[in-house]
Amino acid sequence: MGRDVKVLVLLEPDPELPPPPLDLLPADVDVVQVGPTPSDEELAGATVLYVWDHRFADLGPILRRTTQLQWVHAASIGVNRLMCPELSAVTLTNSRGVFDTSISEWVLAAVLAHVKDLRETWRLQTETTWTYRTTGRLAGTRAAVVGTGSIGRAIADRLSRLDVRVTLVGRRPGEDPTFGTVHGSDDLVSIAAAVDLLVLAVPLTPGTTALVDAEVLGALGPRGLVVNVGRGPTIVESDLVDALRNGTIAAAALDVFDVEPLPADSPLWAMPNVLVSPHMSGDYRGFEVDMMDVFTDNLERWRRGNSLRNVVDPAAGYVPQ
Amino acid sequence: MGRDVKVLVLLEPDPELPPPPLDLLPADVDVVQVGPTPSDEELAGATVLYVWDHRFADLGPILRRTTQLQWVHAASIGVNRLMCPELSAVTLTNSRGVFDTSISEWVLAAVLAHVKDLRETWRLQTETTWTYRTTGRLAGTRAAVVGTGSIGRAIADRLSRLDVRVTLVGRRPGEDPTFGTVHGSDDLVSIAAAVDLLVLAVPLTPGTTALVDAEVLGALGPRGLVVNVGRGPTIVESDLVDALRNGTIAAAALDVFDVEPLPADSPLWAMPNVLVSPHMSGDYRGFEVDMMDVFTDNLERWRRGNSLRNVVDPAAGYVPQ
Structure with a gap:
């Protein structure tokens, strides 16, 4: 269904987070788990970056190394750590609603x-x-x-x-x-x-x-x-x-x-x-499944060429009402 | 307004309870604060007993010593400690609703x-x-x-x-x-x-x-x-x-x-x-005022000869729906 896609899933730096349930992603999607500084090989051909770790704060350097990334999705509601001038060239979405x-x-x-x-x-x-x-x-x-x-x-x-x-x-x-x-x-x-x-x-x-x-x-x-x-x-x-x-x-x-x-x-x-409280007010048992559902719903839209949900206004720093 | 009345207010045994706000009672009511074994003088002429302390559990002996008491009011919802055969001769009311x-x-x-x-x-x-x-x-x-x-x-x-x-x-x-x-x-x-x-x-x-x-x-x-x-x-x-x-x-x-x-x-x-939790789930700051309001409302009814609210069915042990 729709275009081929290579998704980078960014997993660090927080060692305490539940791992993303990658088995919920469509089988025909190329998924690569990466750290905060992906290699050139990992970046090659990737159009989508799924920032699983809400503490990740170095998006700018990644975006400067590639012109292929078109869409960054955050497994969080707050996206302040991802804000950078380079975002103007891509679409940023968040996980509004899950929490x-x-x-x-x-x-x-x-x-x-x-x-x-x-x-x-x-x-x-x-x-x-x-x-x-x-x-x-x-x-x-x-x-x-x-x-x-x-x-x-x-x-x-x-x-x-x-x-x-x-x-x-x-x-x-x-x-x-x-x-x-x-x-x-x-x-x-x-x-x-x-x-x-x-x-x-x-x-x-x-x-x-x-x-x-x-x-x-x-x-x-x-x-x-x-x-x-x-x-x-x-x-x-x-x-x-x-x-x-x-x-x-x-x-x-x-x-x-x-x-x-x-x-x-x-x-x-x-x-x-x-x-x-250690930044856990939203994280219920199984939240990672609902989090992944928000992403897979958007991924399906992306592959079909439809507009994405939860698009962050980069000037405002959040999803407008 | 209505008949004269002498009210005994029973205050023990719990030393932690807030004192009853007796100043909320009508000025023309004869109020006597008593312990769990009132004297004959205290009992004389008293028609109403207000059990302020929810731990009090010796109502039977008091009722056996007087035929003048006609109404016992409890500053609690549960009245199990007050249950006794002698209750059949008086009316028992509770403080339903306050908590x-x-x-x-x-x-x-x-x-x-x-x-x-x-x-x-x-x-x-x-x-x-x-x-x-x-x-x-x-x-x-x-x-x-x-x-x-x-x-x-x-x-x-x-x-x-x-x-x-x-x-x-x-x-x-x-x-x-x-x-x-x-x-x-x-x-x-x-x-x-x-x-x-x-x-x-x-x-x-x-x-x-x-x-x-x-x-x-x-x-x-x-x-x-x-x-x-x-x-x-x-x-x-x-x-x-x-x-x-x-x-x-x-x-x-x-x-x-x-x-x-x-x-x-x-x-x-x-x-x-x-x-x-030390039996305090219902007791909010100022509850004693609302508790006293329930009693004074019933006291007014009593003095006017009207029927009382929150009458406990002695066979059931609570106020029927």
């Missing part, structure tokens, strides 16, 4: 565990200590979800289902058929002042870098919880550490960090009011 | 924390260890909620909102406008075999004592999670310990136990797959 349910459930888990103080219950359990406390309720609280992509919308949807009053925040103000008024991130300080929970689900772009700083955290206030499932640099990490240390905000649940793995000397590790 | 939202949110917190392996993430965090894993998804899983009272229904409702396929289990089979077919608890073994999650939200009655035993746990299976927010003796605790130890089931989240506080020598404390 919507799993990440939104992870956010609920982190938020509800905070509201119900489960970490302290487990700590007291390790001390064989029966200590009755009262905890909180989620229903009726207010949340701002920054990010109007499919993950941000899935988070906003699930929080709404649990009777949280959700404000959706995007780059620019607007109206949304599901969530009503969308606020622009320029107003994040005043938005943070009005909510209990600030969830970040934005791609890393120049516009989202350092979006959350000391001023936003100060506005969120001492009962506020920050959850980040997007990319670390959206928060000024040193400001966050200060805010958590000083009680400027109550707590944070973080799945992403400035540097990953989070360095051992980061003060975040030892903070009792921080959840340090 | 519906908070307990159902606690169940979601416990279930999602299990699905997302948050306890292990926190444990690894204490070791400054970045260990990527894949976890589960809640959507699409199957749950049985045993208990058709307002708490059971609130739990079933919230699980459904998160795309869990819920089976409601009651004493007898029937049809429910919201949840469709209600299964009878006589079928609990086959029901357990068909679900991933078994939630118990039943009052403690002869019919619910030892409802969950080795056979039910065996049917639930090695991926199964048990959550109990009702009363401890609904599960045969020794069977549960064996099932958790042997991997017959995956995990348990327990807010109630055979003996509370859970004795220090219970093996449940040290189990990595058990959440030991």
Whole structure:
């Protein structure tokens, strides 16, 4: 079906990721597994590059060595590490949609565990200590979800289902058929002042870098919880550490960090009011199958000469709505 | 407004409970705070007993000492500790409704924390260890909620909102406008075999004592999670310990136990797959105000000679639907 194709599957540098289920690819596709610096022989004749490892960050050098690559597909939603001037010559697609349910459930888990103080219950359990406390309720609280992509919308949807009053925040103000008024991130300080929970689900772009700083955290206030499932640099990490240390905000649940793995000397590790999650909020058992399905669907379109799904706007750094 | 009334408020034995906000009671009510064995002087003229402490278990002796008490109100939903033959001479009401939202949110917190392996993430965090894993998804899983009272229904409702396929289990089979077919608890073994999650939200009655035993746990299976927010003796605790130890089931989240506080020598404390919660799943900050509101609403009805809300059927041991 359609044109012949040689696909390079780029597997490094993260040794922990599940291997891609290559057996799900059509049998007549030429598949070559490669590392971050493919050989000339590997590159020869390859038109498609499937970046399996979301930590790979050296796409530019590969693209400079070949004019044959036409399509790069990322097994991730965030593609900030792949951004380079050479992308203007190829099509970049991502895996939008795969993590919507799993990440939104992870956010609920982190938020509800905070509201119900489960970490302290487990700590007291390790001390064989029966200590009755009262905890909180989620229903009726207010949340701002920054990010109007499919993950941000899935988070906003699930929080709404649990009777949280959700404000959706995007780059620019607007109206949304599901969530009503969308606020622009320029107003994040005043938005943070009005909510209990600030969830970040934005791609890393120049516009989202350092979006959350000391001023936003100060506005969120001492009962506020920050959850980040997007990319670390959206928060000024040193400001966050200060805010958590000083009680400027109550707590944070973080799945992403400035540097990953989070360095051992980061003060975040030892903070009792921080959840340090190793960039796994979206990765459910079997996710690699659904991830591969997104690619094979696009691969079929590619071979038939049809337009691809989930095409990233290289100027924006994400798939436009 | 209405007849004069002397109310005894029974405050012991649990020293951890928040005090009742007695200032919310009408100013013209005679309120006397008493312990588990009120004096004759305290009892004299009292027609209403408000059992604030849910651990109080000696109602019979009090009722035998007076014929004036006409109404006993419990600041709890479960009233098993108050059951006694002498109750036939008085009206017993409970605080149905107060904990519906908070307990159902606690169940979601416990279930999602299990699905997302948050306890292990926190444990690894204490070791400054970045260990990527894949976890589960809640959507699409199957749950049985045993208990058709307002708490059971609130739990079933919230699980459904998160795309869990819920089976409601009651004493007898029937049809429910919201949840469709209600299964009878006589079928609990086959029901357990068909679900991933078994939630118990039943009052403690002869019919619910030892409802969950080795056979039910065996049917639930090695991926199964048990959550109990009702009363401890609904599960045969020794069977549960064996099932958790042997991997017959995956995990348990327990807010109630055979003996509370859970004795220090219970093996449940040290189990990595058990959440030991000190009977606090319903108790949100400020719950005592809502609890008192339920009582004052009934007190107003009482003084006006109107019928009371939340009247417990002494033969059944709970408020009938």
